Amino acid sequence: MVSSQSGMGAIPFASGSGVSFRVWVPNVDGVSVAGEFNSWSPTAHPLDSENNGFWSTEVTVASVGQQYKFVIHEGTNSVYKNDPYARDVTSSVGNSIIVDLNFNWTSTNFSMPAWNELIIYEMHVGTFNDDIDPGLGTFRSIKAKLPDLQALGINAIHVMPAAEFPGDLSWGYNPSHPFAIESVFGTPSDFKDFVQTVHNFGIAVIVDVVYNHFGPRDLDMWRFTSWNQNNKGGIYFYNDDRDRTPWGNTRPDYGRGEVRQYIRDNALMWLEECRCDGLRFDATAFIRNIFGNNNDPSNDIAEGWSLIQWINNEINARQPWKITIAEDIRNNEWITKDTGTGGAGFDTQWSQEFVRPVRDTLITPNDRDRNMFAIRDVIYHRYGTDAFERVIYTESHDEVARSLNPQERPDHYRLPEEIWRGNADSWFARKRSTLGAVLLFTTPGIPMIFQGQEFLEWGSWADNTPLDWSKKDRFKGIWDLYQSLIRLRRNWFNNTRGLRGQNVNVFHINNNDKLIAFHRWENGGGGDDVIVVLNFSDRNYDSYTIGFPSPGTWYVRFNSDWQGFSPDFGNFPGYNTTAGRAIWGDTDGLTFAGNVGIGAYSGLIFSQ
Template sequence: MGAIPYDGGVAFRVWAPFASSVCVGGTFNSWSTTANALESENNGYWSGDIPEAKLDDRYRYVISGSFISGVQWRTDPYSKHVEDNNEGNGVIVADNFAWNSNIFNMPTWNELVIYELHVASFNRSSQTPGDFSSIISKLNDLKNLGVNAIQLMPIFGFPGDFSLGYNPALPFDIESNYGTPKSFKEFIQTAHDQGFAIILDVVYNHFGPDDLDTSLWRFDGWNENGRGGIYFYNDNRRAFTPFGDRPDFGRGEVRQYIRDNVLMWLEEYRIDGFRFDSTVNIRNIFGNNNDPSNDIPEGWSLMQWINNEINGRMPWKITIAEDLQNNDYITRSTGAGGAGFDSQWGSLFYSALFDAVVPPNDSSRNMDRLRDAILQRFETDGLKRVIYSENHDEVAEINRKVRLPDAIWRGNADSWFARKRSTLAAALVFTSPGIPMIFMGQEFLEWGSWSDRGSLDWNKKDRFSGIWDLYQALIRLRRNWFNNTRGLRGQNVNVHHVNNSDKMLAFHRWENGGPGDDVIVVANFADRNYDSYTIGFPKGGTWFVRFNSDWNGFSPDFGNKAGYDTTAGQPGTHGMPFSGNIGIGPYSVLILSQ
């Protein structure tokens, strides 16, 4: 589909079932409306060869038909590069990138630590939006931080210079401000060479609302009820999306279009996985679980088909759903009736953690709810959820939200309270079962509201270097960097101590158990110190403090309350066979192992 270069010309193929003629106008024929007519395949598709067309030429389809007055110009839905202008000219490109011989091995999912970023605002120069090369310049920083997967917010083309990315009109196109197909491949190659997996945020629950008039909207003129035509639902299934227009997931050619897009990113660009935006709006008219009569069965089957395709071709590639309805069937296998995603965003964990650190009064913190959030999982697999204390939605200016340190104390995000409680939340993200994710800038205490027009303040990396060190330490422990916290990568968790009066929590993490594997996490959600607090341990002997978030090396005003190594012995407590004493500072976390 689209423009396919070959030696001696370019082949074009497009779907326009209600057209009476389709021509290709471009720089190769002075934008003629009649010079290069495609032939009908008598199945809704039109195709033909144009010998005079070549790489880098601009083009659009010229469509006429009974639903069109005169002719209309349309951008190729399969165009991989569209000029950033009002016309939407496609550019003829070839998949001829010279990948190097290095073989990238996707990290195992219990090893993944995801860093979500927005290309334009991650590393902006003055008022120039960031691009793929600006990310490359920071890869060494991210590597030193310890993350090993970069989740890019959508990179589809959009009108103007600024966008969150969730307004796709042409999902095969890359935003020209960010780069070209070639520069995106160069970014992926460089990221792979440095050990990063690349996860792409894709938007299939809606197209638009911007730029549809020159592309998919009433592509060949036909529509019903004044709606969008062949690429969209033309009934009430279209009307209730809160963003743009919902594609017709029941029309074979539209299903193929979305499936082809998925495979292009995987095969041509060699990305390593996807985050699917708002899957609930693919599977339900109103975007919720409340009434099954409003389900969209063909949306569900489309997700199953795509996940089956990926699993059949590249089972090591990860697919993550943003469903936010805490539905087990999203991550259940397709053979068991599920949608087949490998993981999904854990909104229950986020909300419980947010409510445990944001209220100003310690009495408002609910340790029972937090315990349930740590234990919550989909089916029996802790890795079927992605957990976080910030994401782009929860900190976005457009949603009237702010970064976690600002949510803790508005206007005083650099205060002791904001730093202590936001890092307390971070420690829970990296020690609870799930795939941990941070949003860009958390690692150096970025505050305020995030905006696509803004930029990270990279000066904070030096100003709050201790916070950076704290995140680095947590990530290394989560990845078992020193081979003494293997349990943080394991499936098993036992929240064995919940003190809702004093706001203390302790849990045991393990993979197989034993020295270097068993991990005890103790979290103090109150503004008080403990010189000696007794908790349960699964084994006797010496337990060493691997992390103490109250260490004054992370910030000079942290209390440096001694989180001393301890010896566990009998009798046991809190349902554990052994017990030991720990010291812990306010709003602090200890990580201990043998």
């Protein structure tokens, strides 16, 4: 009997009296469902054929929590396959589990912050906190640290991929079962409870999704049927040269309607069923181009581009307050253009044009080699007219990760470690990495930090090494520095509103002495205009003259050289200054000028 209930996979009836099963398997002789409810019989519960390769049935004796698989019959051969839509599995090589899709959501007052107010915290579930579940973090153990994140001031958590992957250790960018929650992190209910708890702390949840490839290991979708043209992946995958990716020849077939629907359904599952607040799409360059580049249109995948557009249009039509983020890493302004003009329709994208020049400038050993014009360019850079169409960062999982294959690429390190290898807790490493933090939180864009960055975590990040939370107490001043910057960035005290604004003027560039100053504002005026001064040299200045956009007293709201952040910082006075009409000297093209004091490798934030 064809199921009267809509939806794919295993869907329990609201009455509790059975389960609907539906699967897409074209060009086969038959499909059955086997499981604990029928002693794993390959024939007891056949599915009936619908249109276009879909099969369905209703099994009254099946119930939530039971394990199952589909059995594909082709001639005399029968093969057991996991449900591609399975919401839970016993393991990546185990069985599918029937899941109750309902959850007791309690009402909260949470609402998604505007893009210009977002502060993103990237985390990896397995390594963020293992205090409660020793050896491996879980959604449950993350909840124990939410008071710390709330106190820090971040208002969005970016969770690295949480779909079921092979084994217990992974970055998550190798999903075997895209609809299932990684079983070592918790159950589907654990994940929903995590989202609800995060919302109760006033924090959004953005989840990473991987659609540029699946697997390649433990992938039951691979050769789901015996049909595999050119000895490739079969119905879910390209069966020509478009299958190739750097992670395996498992690129989904974006031109096949059922596969497009599968990926679209997955995106909406995270946003609607799990109530996440946004998606970060991994490596979109490899969805739109075989080799992930901008330079050879002959290798573009048009249906990959249209799939992205369709998903973004669906999200905008259904839940326009939710954010979609692309990791394209190809400086492609079309990623964030509206779909109506031919763009991909993402709200924002990760900015390599920020992280690489900034890290290079901070890591460079000699002051004379630091390039203030490169810093100017990263402050000004935009993909479009909106400053918040880019996510900016100095650390992410890619920038700081231990190599999975040292023969292909070397290890990457945390910023303090890169500044002075083996001496990440040194004065130089702390001063220059925190100078990078000042630049991060004052530059136009959506700032993001990687887990532990706020308390000087060092070395290389790896998926088997939990965060050292003891550093939060050891480097409490660094934590306080990040907290202070985040509060100013969010206009916590209503005197730095310009840090949320679109406007910026880099009015002072001293490449000889390695100082730079810029003006941020939204509408201008008291509490809005912000002046940022950054010193990239190992030298203090008692009185350094810069221009100001308006006269009067400018108050120091932040000084990264304050000894409260570290006892060995210089505590060099970044005093309040009075700007007056300039009658001599270089005023940076501004009408008014004033003097500031600034310490070595330090940043100042002024406002009126």
